[in-house]
Amino acid sequence: MTIDDLPRIFDVPKGLSDGVGITAVPDLGVTSQVISTGFVVRSNEPPTATVDVGNPHPVTGAIFGSVTAVDQGNGAISYGPTLFTTAKGGLVSVGATSGHFTYTPSVQARQVARVSAEPSDQVDTFTVTVTDLYGRHVDVEVTVGILVAGVPPSGAATVSLPAESGVVTGWIEGAAWDGGKLTFSLKNSSNPADSTAESAYSEKGGLVRLDTVSGQFTFVPRISTAAIPGLDTDRFVVTAIDAHGGTADIVVRPLAHLRLQAETVGTAPDxxxxxxxxxxxxxxxxxxxxxxPPKKGAARVDVDGSYVYTRTPGLGHGITADDSFTIIGTDDFGRSITVATVEVCPPLADMSPVSGRAQITESAVNAAGVQTTRGRIVAMAADGRPVRVDGGGLPGNTVISAKGSTVTVNEDGTFTYSTALNTAIGHAAAAVTALAADKLDHFTVTAKDGTLVVVPVRLLPHNQPPVQSTIGASGRLGLLKTASWTTTVADPDGDDITFTIVQANPRGTVSVHRTRTGAFLVNYTSTSGKCGRFHPSETFAVRYFDGHVRPDGSPAYVSVTYTF
Incomplete structure (x- = not known):
């Protein structure tokens, strides 16, 4: 090796643990002289790395982990790519300097993992490249598990309008993510605890029947007690279940008002x-x-809803014929609801029609409003024979009329009728709005042969007219064009008061208002010009009515005259 144009020889010392140490000395042909260099050259190997993979998120399936690298040359490390997708569609993000990564599996991969038995379909792989300062890199393969898909089925209820009886039908339309077949059940946490897959009570106690294969249902509601029964609704829940155990709860809200009416087919005595x-x-x-069950007889109800009511023999004519019982409906699973209340009133056996009337000899009302009527009962059977009466009421042959008056009946059929216990019925008969029924009372007595005789009594109207007191004065003499009066109207019977204005030749405007204390404030404003110093005078009246009539049938009122 040549360094600085000088030939060198190299000595590799032993004992280095972090690289290969090379010492270079120049080769000058002098073997006894050694020159030591001032640096050490180390070989630059690719970085090494370890992988740490966490557990998948229980809902999203996302996995957090890290790639940890060690650079042999102690240089800076980078990781990449920072964002990419795997071959199975998973999304991976990698921290460029930290090596931390997030893996999110695709929905398709999770669905495949759910149904596949292949181990390779249960995992996904991707590669993270670790690069050091000198550009050397290593590809680190990361293997992660794919959390099985928890994609539930979906569905919705199709609900028909109620039939004439109020029964509602419908079906559940649902789909599984893999196109598989769904089954259906009423057994879930939203319905009552005793629900089964095929049968349940609704939230308000109606009957629900479900076909677990097709999803078709029949709902029989209870008789609604809502203010507007036809708009009342109920609620139950159907659970859709796919082949893999995934579920979806589908809420059904049908209209809920049962309308099963009873009709009479025939009658006979009792x-x-x-x-x-x-x-x-x-x-x-x-x-x-x-x-x-009924109170005055026995009833038999067949499975198809037909019934027979039989009155208990021996009750006699003193016990009225009307009675009632209820019919319940029960489904195949033993759940029941009341579907109808049946009112019955069969003709009484051996009961001869009897008409009764009162021959009135005296009838009057005293100042306290008590009506006393005396007369004789005349009753005839269907065959024309007279029927004797004996009172048959309370001790002393006293009976109570339909409206609470007392009637004393004697052996010869004479009677005395008194409203002393209920004077309000005479006052009600005097109301302007009184109906014919408000002007009539009746009582019932038992004839000698046990038949019942109904005797009508005409009520005499009783009313005390209202009284008034007025304070106030006209402002005319004070050169004003206004006047004001306060009129207090009291009614001895406690009736509410209304009014009307009687103004023959209007020269101004009149207004009447009720004060918080119940008095009437009467205001007058002249609309005419002055005649000299004063506005022209005018007299008008206000009539205060109590809503009842006088003995002659005309409306009862008190009239107050006001002069401006």
């Missing part, structure tokens, strides 16, 4: 037969049976 207007067929979603 018997009524009927059916649900839309009865279930043999292969329908539910079968029917008796729920709450």
């Amino acid at each position: 018997v009524q037969r009927g059916r649900l207007a839309i009865a279930a067929a043999a292969n329908g979603p539910i079968g029917f049976s008796l729920g709450r």
Whole structure:
């Protein structure tokens, strides 16, 4: 080797651990003289590296790791490429100076890893190049595991409008990521704990039946108690399951109002037969049976929704014929809901029609509003025979009318009717808006043969007109064109007060307003020019009504005259 144009000889000392030490001395032909150099030349080998790979993220599958390199020449290290994709579509980012990397697998690679049994499909590889200061490099191969795909199936519910009965049908449309077939189930954490794959109660207690293969469902709602039943909704959840165990919960929100009406087929004494207007067929979603039994008889309900009600014999004519019971619907899995309340009223056995009337001898209302009516009961059976009555009410032959009045009935059919316990019915009969039913009361007595006789009584209207007191004065004499009065109107019966303005020859405007205390503030403003020093005078009236009538049938009011 020649250095500085001088021939040199080299001596390689032993014992170096970090390279090869070379000592150069010039060759001058003098073997006894040795010249030591002032530097050491080391050979520059490529860097070496180690790889550290972390665990995949449980959701994204991303892996964090590092490539750690040692440069034999103690030079600077760089890593690359800094961003690239693998042969399987994974994305890799590498820190140029740190060697830290992030690997994110592609969705396709995760899906393949999920279904493939090949070990090579469970991993991905990529290369990181480590380069030192002198340009020497080494390619480091990194192998990472691919986290199996957790791609769930997807789906949505198609829900039909309710049938006339309120029953809703529909189906689940779903798809698996690999195109595989889905199955369906109602057993999930969103539905009640006793749900099975094929059957469940809805959130509000309706019945849900599901075909686990096709995803078709039938929903039988409860009878809605919402303010607008036709807009009420319910909720249940169907779980779609793919072949690999992936699941997706699909929420179904159908309209929910059951409308199964009962219709009467026929009646006989003490018997009524009927059916649900839309009865279930043999292969329908539910079968029917008796729920709450009736109180005055017995009912039998068949699986198709038909029923027979039989009144208990011996109850007598004193017990009314009306009764009720409920029908429940039960699906094939034993789940039940109430689907209808049936009202029945069969004709009573051996009950002769009886008409009754009252021959009134006296009827009047006193100052306290108590009506006393006296008369005689006249009742005739269907065959024209007279029917005797004995009161048949409370002790002393006293009965209570439909509106709470007392009636004392004597053996000869005479009676005394009194509203002392309920004077409000006479006042209600005096209302301007009173209907015919508000002006009539009736009571029922039992005839000697056990038949019932209904006796009507006409109510006499009773009303006390309102009274008033007024304060205030006209500002006319003070050269003003306005006036103001405060009128307090009191009604002895506590009725609400309305008003109307009576102005024969208007020379100004009148306004009436209610104050917070309930009084009426009457304001007048003249719209006429002055006649001399004063605005022209005017007289008008305001009538205050209590919403009821006088004995002659005309509206009751108090009139107040105001003069400007």
